[in-house]
Amino acid sequence: MDAFRLLTRSTKLKPTSSASGSRLPSTGKAANPQLFRTAETDKLESAKNGKKRKRGAAVQQDEEEVPELDFFSSNKRPATSVTETAAATEDDEKVSAQDAASDADDSMDEVERRTILNSHKIKVTDMRDLEEIQIQATSNKDSKKKKKKSKKEEVPILSKKEQKRARRLFPEPLLNFKELRSKYKISSRLAENVADQGFTVPTEVQLGSLPLLLGETSEPDLLVVAPTGSGKTLSFLIPVINKIVRHHHSNPDEHGILSLVVAPTRELASQIVNEGRKLVAGTGVKITLMRKGMRVGDDGNANVLDENNEESSGSEDEDAENKPAKERANIPVTKSDILVTTPLMLVNALSANRTTTLATLPLVRSLVMDEADVLLDPLFREQTLDIWKACSHPDLRVGLWSATMGSNIEDLTKSTIKERLEDLGQKPSEPHALLRLVVGLKDSAIPNIDHKLVYAATEQGKLMGLRQLLRPAAASASDIRLRPPFLIFTQTIPRAIALHSELKYDIPAEAGGSSRIAVLHSDLSDGQRSDIMRGFRKGEIWILVTTDLLARGVDFRGINGVVNYDIPNSAAVYVHRVGRTGRAGREGGIAVTYYTKEDIPYVKSIANIIDVSEKLRGGEEGDKSIQKWLLDALPNLSKNSKKDMKRHGVKARQAPRLTDKNDDGKGAHGMRISTKSGFERRMENNKRGAIEASRNRKAAAAASGNVSDTGSWAGLDD
Numbered sequence: 001m002d003a004f005r006l007l008t009r010s011t012k013l014k015p016t017s018s019a020s021g022s023r024l025p026s027t028g029k030a031a032n033p034q035l036f037r038t039a040e041t042d043k044l045e046s047a048k049n050g051k052k053r054k055r056g057a058a059v060q061q062d063e064e065e066v067p068e069l070d071f072f073s074s075n076k077r078p079a080t081s082v083t084e085t086a087a088a089t090e091d092d093e094k095v096s097a098q099d100a101a102s103d104a105d106d107s108m109d110e111v112e113r114r115t116i117l118n119s120h121k122i123k124v125t126d127m128r129d130l131e132e133i134q135i136q137a138t139s140n141k142d143s144k145k146k147k148k149k150s151k152k153e154e155v156p157i158l159s160k161k162e163q164k165r166a167r168r169l170f171p172e173p174l175l176n177f178k179e180l181r182s183k184y185k186i187s188s189r190l191a192e193n194v195a196d197q198g199f200t201v202p203t204e205v206q207l208g209s210l211p212l213l214l215g216e217t218s219e220p221d222l223l224v225v226a227p228t229g230s231g232k233t234l235s236f237l238i239p240v241i242n243k244i245v246r247h248h249h250s251n252p253d254e255h256g257i258l259s260l261v262v263a264p265t266r267e268l269a270s271q272i273v274n275e276g277r278k279l280v281a282g283t284g285v286k287i288t289l290m291r292k293g294m295r296v297g298d299d300g301n302a303n304v305l306d307e308n309n310e311e312s313s314g315s316e317d318e319d320a321e322n323k324p325a326k327e328r329a330n331i332p333v334t335k336s337d338i339l340v341t342t343p344l345m346l347v348n349a350l351s352a353n354r355t356t357t358l359a360t361l362p363l364v365r366s367l368v369m370d371e372a373d374v375l376l377d378p379l380f381r382e383q384t385l386d387i388w389k390a391c392s393h394p395d396l397r398v399g400l401w402s403a404t405m406g407s408n409i410e411d412l413t414k415s416t417i418k419e420r421l422e423d424l425g426q427k428p429s430e431p432h433a434l435l436r437l438v439v440g441l442k443d444s445a446i447p448n449i450d451h452k453l454v455y456a457a458t459e460q461g462k463l464m465g466l467r468q469l470l471r472p473a474a475a476s477a478s479d480i481r482l483r484p485p486f487l488i489f490t491q492t493i494p495r496a497i498a499l500h501s502e503l504k505y506d507i508p509a510e511a512g513g514s515s516r517i518a519v520l521h522s523d524l525s526d527g528q529r530s531d532i533m534r535g536f537r538k539g540e541i542w543i544l545v546t547t548d549l550l551a552r553g554v555d556f557r558g559i560n561g562v563v564n565y566d567i568p569n570s571a572a573v574y575v576h577r578v579g580r581t582g583r584a585g586r587e588g589g590i591a592v593t594y595y596t597k598e599d600i601p602y603v604k605s606i607a608n609i610i611d612v613s614e615k616l617r618g619g620e621e622g623d624k625s626i627q628k629w630l631l632d633a634l635p636n637l638s639k640n641s642k643k644d645m646k647r648h649g650v651k652a653r654q655a656p657r658l659t660d661k662n663d664d665g666k667g668a669h670g671m672r673i674s675t676k677s678g679f680e681r682r683m684e685n686n687k688r689g690a691i692e693a694s695r696n697r698k699a700a701a702a703a704s705g706n707v708s709d710t711g712s713w714a715g716l717d718d
């Protein structure tokens, strides 16, 4: 059923140049998920790939006698037993010498590496103190020359330009997913699972980060800033899982949480677990979502809970939360290799709801912070740092991932890495670097979506604008064609609820009526939240009104757009909200942002983001949606006002205080979301439904099967 067709039936729409005629995110995946590339590198990469394929063909012949090396065969053989998993691990050890030699020949020279990395806009920087880098570089040189020099040798003083150059790295990029196995020797079962996802080309962040995390040099701590929807989840999960497979092989008796993935919301954590489950199948690695009442810390005498049966262990854990401390001590500790959690849930578990000092997680070797900038923002900072410090293994490696990252986060990361080691009083078994990988322009929105910044003057103006988007009633109504499914963001929970109840009768009964639109926010129960997420993914819900709860990380692959009903609190939030569309290189997504008179002081940072994103996209000056005069005219915001806006949003739209007895939950006077009373609209809606139904009956009698099916939308692919 084409939702837009139904909603705009009997409306003559003027043709537009926008997405209506072209491909939409909901119509399927993009042929190439990469956002930045040039014809020159395409040639270079395919030449390299071609060379590999030829060599690969020769290897293939030998492989007929060694079938276990046919990692990417589509006839996947499920490893069901522990012995089979162990056998798969052993197979991983048997990578032929010929294969290795072939890869050595294929390594690129620095010019090729530079060309490929630059054209994909990938920049890798060593973040350590310059002195540390220089000492390492000198000692590397010395060991090459086999000369002995005193350690205290003076390091040269460099100009700023030279310092930048000294920090810049050009590691080998990953050209295709097959290299994960042939070159980086990842577990064969993991390689199969990656292949089964059907991805053909690595995205920029995968191309840049996987070799760094899987390569032969010591695994670095890594800060990654890469666009929304660019596949960061796969980039951090593959190395984490591979490291655990290796660990199981070398330390078969050590059981416990080896990796932690921290994410700011339950929705994102649960999505990461789902992605992880596809990758760990048959590898012997277990990935679990943290639940209330789970025991995870090291308090000396813990049993181990086998979580093979997620469902049953889930209910046990729910019960466990309510048990007294004595009984809780007998609850077995979770047996999982990878634990995915929100910060608060883990901190509560490690401190028995803050009644004891924080327990440690002594086995954790990898700590991944997804949406790291928000995890280290004041809201979550204390909890995140507590978790970081609870990971007491000296060989811990951290990965911080996000589409936006302020320089304060980089500084905090550097100082925490140092402090943690000082507190531990131990050194890692081998020295390693702290690297930063940036894809594209730091803190910018993806270039493959259309941004519409719309002045609506007043709150009523926004509501009218949104209704026209939903059901354009006249040819001149709007030049924006936004097809469901889409998300609508508001500033607060009461406003999301109010907007939802305002819009719920706007969907005609024959299109499913109010069941097509839902509201999701953190005041709902976990069960309600999961049901709504499922309904939206399945295509039963077309429009989801929400708060910034869904602004980050959540991957509804094919949504066609995002509406910022209320302007976001910061430029970073804008980047994340609009990044819910246009994922994995999909074209045709639209981001509509309404602003009113009250918002004018806050719009410039958003206009700047749009301007940069359009520049990244290229194209004619005339195609730009943000004209220079507008940018010049919009006022700049002071640092303090920016801070204030980030914390509270537009003041007039703040959630009412409990003491405010006169407030009806729809916001301050003048900012309320309403045009007519709900009763009035319900009556109107019933009448309209009756008229349309009768018209339809007449039309159906005259001619049958006249609704075209082209461009139909059957839910989001999961």
Ligand SMILES: Nc1ncnc2c1ncn2[C@@H]1O[C@H](COP(=O)(O)OP(=O)(O)OP(=O)(O)O)[C@@H](O)[C@H]1O
Binding pocket: 033, 199, 200, 201, 202, 203, 206, 226, 227, 228, 229, 230, 231, 232, 233, 234, 402, 403, 552, 553, 554, 555, 557, 579, 583, 584
């Ligand atoms: N190489 C690839 N080719 C095609 N699709 C891919 C590839 N890698 C990942 N994807 C898909 O891209 C989508 C976005 O991935 P993911 O959620 O990891 O993005 P992200 O970078 O974490 O985004 P965000 O910053 O919004 O959290 C997912 O649906 C994922 O399956």
